[in-house]
Amino acid sequence: MNNSKIAIIGMGYVGLPLAVEFAKKYQVVGFDINKSRIADLRKGKDCTLEITRESLNAVNVGSLKSLHTKGLWLTDDLAEIKQANFYIVTVPTPVDKNNKPDLTPLYKASESVGKVLSKNDIVVYESTVYPGATEEECVPVLEQFSGLTFNKDFFVGYSPERINPGDKEHTVLKILKVTSGSTPETGEKVDAIYKSVITAGTHLAPSIKVAEAAKVIENSQRDINIAFVNELSKIFNLMDIDTAEVLEAAGTKWNFLKFSPGLVGGHCIGVDPYYLAESAIKLGYNPEIILAGRRLNDSMGPYVAQETVKLMIAKDIPVKGSKVLVLGITFKENCPDIRNSRVIDIIKELQSFNCNVEVYDPWASEESVKKEYNLDLIKDKINLSSNYDSVVMAVSHNEFLGINISKYVNKKHVIFDVKGILPKKASDKRL
Numbered sequence: 001m002n003n004s005k006i007a008i009i010g011m012g013y014v015g016l017p018l019a020v021e022f023a024k025k026y027q028v029v030g031f032d033i034n035k036s037r038i039a040d041l042r043k044g045k046d047c048t049l050e051i052t053r054e055s056l057n058a059v060n061v062g063s064l065k066s067l068h069t070k071g072l073w074l075t076d077d078l079a080e081i082k083q084a085n086f087y088i089v090t091v092p093t094p095v096d097k098n099n100k101p102d103l104t105p106l107y108k109a110s111e112s113v114g115k116v117l118s119k120n121d122i123v124v125y126e127s128t129v130y131p132g133a134t135e136e137e138c139v140p141v142l143e144q145f146s147g148l149t150f151n152k153d154f155f156v157g158y159s160p161e162r163i164n165p166g167d168k169e170h171t172v173l174k175i176l177k178v179t180s181g182s183t184p185e186t187g188e189k190v191d192a193i194y195k196s197v198i199t200a201g202t203h204l205a206p207s208i209k210v211a212e213a214a215k216v217i218e219n220s221q222r223d224i225n226i227a228f229v230n231e232l233s234k235i236f237n238l239m240d241i242d243t244a245e246v247l248e249a250a251g252t253k254w255n256f257l258k259f260s261p262g263l264v265g266g267h268c269i270g271v272d273p274y275y276l277a278e279s280a281i282k283l284g285y286n287p288e289i290i291l292a293g294r295r296l297n298d299s300m301g302p303y304v305a306q307e308t309v310k311l312m313i314a315k316d317i318p319v320k321g322s323k324v325l326v327l328g329i330t331f332k333e334n335c336p337d338i339r340n341s342r343v344i345d346i347i348k349e350l351q352s353f354n355c356n357v358e359v360y361d362p363w364a365s366e367e368s369v370k371k372e373y374n375l376d377l378i379k380d381k382i383n384l385s386s387n388y389d390s391v392v393m394a395v396s397h398n399e400f401l402g403i404n405i406s407k408y409v410n411k412k413h414v415i416f417d418v419k420g421i422l423p424k425k426a427s428d429k430r431l
Contacts, residue, residue: 004193005029007084009109011037011074013048013267013337014126014161015090017172020051021197023059023072029081030074031112038076047365049336050165082116086193087123089113089138090161092267094340099274099294101130103137110138114145117154122181124157124190128272130279131213134158135182150182157181157190158208160215165266166335176200180211219272220290225259226269227293230300233261233431237307243431244420261431262419263304263394264297265331265342301345304418304431308390309353311414311428317389320354325388325408328395329361329369329377333419336363343394344373346418350392360384362399390414396421 004026008019011032019030032038040046042060044053059072073080081087091105106127113123123142125134139150148154162175177198181187191204205211233243243261250256264270273290280287312319331341343359350357359369360378369377378384388409393400396419405415405426417427424430 004086005084006086006088006193007031007081007113008088008090009081009113010090010092011041012090012092013050013165014163015088016041016046016048017050017163018088018090018126019072020055020059021173023070025197026070028059028070028072029084030072031078031081032074032076033108035076038074041074047336048165050163078112078116081113082118084116085118085121087113087117087121088126088159089123090126092339093127093129093271093275094267095271095274101275101278103129103133106133106138107141110141111145114142117142117146117148119148119153121154122157122186122189123154124159126159126161128160128215128219128268128275129212130216130275131209132279134208134212155182155186156208157186158211159190159194160211160218162218165337166332173197173199177202178205178211178214179203180205180208182208213276216272216276219269220276220293222259223264223269223273223297224289224293225257226262226264227296229259230261230264230431231296234303237429242424244424260420261300263300263331263342263345265340266337267331267339270297270331270340270342298342298345300431301342302349304392304394304416305346305349305353307429308350308392308414308416309355311416312390315412315414317412317414322355322389323385323387324350324355324357324390324392325384326350326357326359326392326394327361327400327403328393328397329359329364329373329375330395330397333396334363334398336365336368338364338368338372346392346394347373347375355390358385358388361395361397363397384408388413390416393417393419393421393427395419 006022006026007029008015009031011030019028022028044057089109091109094102096102143150159179164170177194179191179194179202181190187204191202195202236243251258273294277287277290309319329343330338347357358378366377366379369375386408391405415427417430420430
């Protein structure tokens with residue numbers, strides 16, 4: 001363990017925080033194919049806002065050759081990770097337009113690692129996959145490009161990421177880490193390396209498949225529970241009952257699970273269940289509850305838009321040509337991550353009613369939003385109009401707490417507070 005040289009593939013929300021922590025004790029090379037990302041990180045700039053400039057500069061020693069005992073070197077040059085003997089893959093695992101697992105980034109990362117792999121090296125995957133994917137999909141790629149034999153010349157492990165973007169309390173060191181290895185000895189080595197930095201401790205799973213399965217059910221469980229309260233929200237809306245008040249009352253029971261209705265996006269909860277479902281379908285089993293939860297949660301964006309339109313009609317506000325302001329485009333509060341944000345579903349549904357939709361989000365990147373969703377973002381608050389017919393508060397950024405909506409709306413208007421951040425009487429409806 002003392003002579004471990006670590007290479008982390010993928011410097012995103014998962015890989016960068018991990019690299020910074022490992023670099024405090026080990027020689028670490030952080031690799032990413034995105035040249036501009038590496039250039040920014042070398043300057044101490046992290047667009048994900050997960051790592052401060054001070055923290056990054058404290059471990060970035062600036063020279064690969066100077067990594068004698070510990071420190072971080074950032075690179076987009078594959079040759080510079082060849083010196084490592086412990087590789088950690090943290091690339092994203094999204095779904096395609098049909099909600100099928102897209103392992104392309106994982107294949108590409110495995111190919112890269114395979115090209116520099118040496119005898120006795122260990123490759124650990126943190127990317128979310130379905131049970132069996134590490135050994136059945138990734139290992140053959142490693143063997144093909146390295147010319148080495150699995151569990152003889154090299155070994156693999158799996159330690160699912162548990163990063164919560166934007167959460168400054170539950171950071172990588174404070175979340176217990178599940179570990180595993182392709183052999184008992186490899187499992188012990190992987191566990192020991194993670195345990196040396198993760199203050200919350202580790203849990204060594206008996207196999208890679210168990211660790212993979214544990215990851216996908218973590219977020220599938222949350223997805224299903226959120227789907228339940230989202231359905232309750234729809235039902236209570238028909239009954240003219242405030243869902244938040246119902247959940248508050250029910251929450252007084254000691255074993256009531258506290259979940260809130262809302263949009264379910266991001267790269268974990270809104271994606272991982274599809275990986276488990278796909279695995280089950282391949283085995284001939286139709287996962288009814290998992291997919292039902294996904295359908296319900298994916299319906300919430302259009303539902304919010306449709307309810308907003310109904311309220312406009314009830315107030316005799318012309319829908320066609322109306323001006324609607326959507327506050328927030330990121331997938332969660334106080335975080336710049338726009339991946340798989342379901343706010344776009346609200347926007348598209350409103351546009352289908354011929355509403356003119358404007359979006360304001362002080363956290364999101366204008367360039368990223370344009371590239372991902374082809375939307376022109378209002379970045380500066382002073383550019384907001386003062387005559388919106390409706391406002392949809394989609395994300396509960398701190399900047400929106402206590403916002404004076406009256407400054408931006410017509411006398412007749414609709415406010416839909418998705419996250420319930422306004423006082424109850426200040427909005428027309430909330431989930």
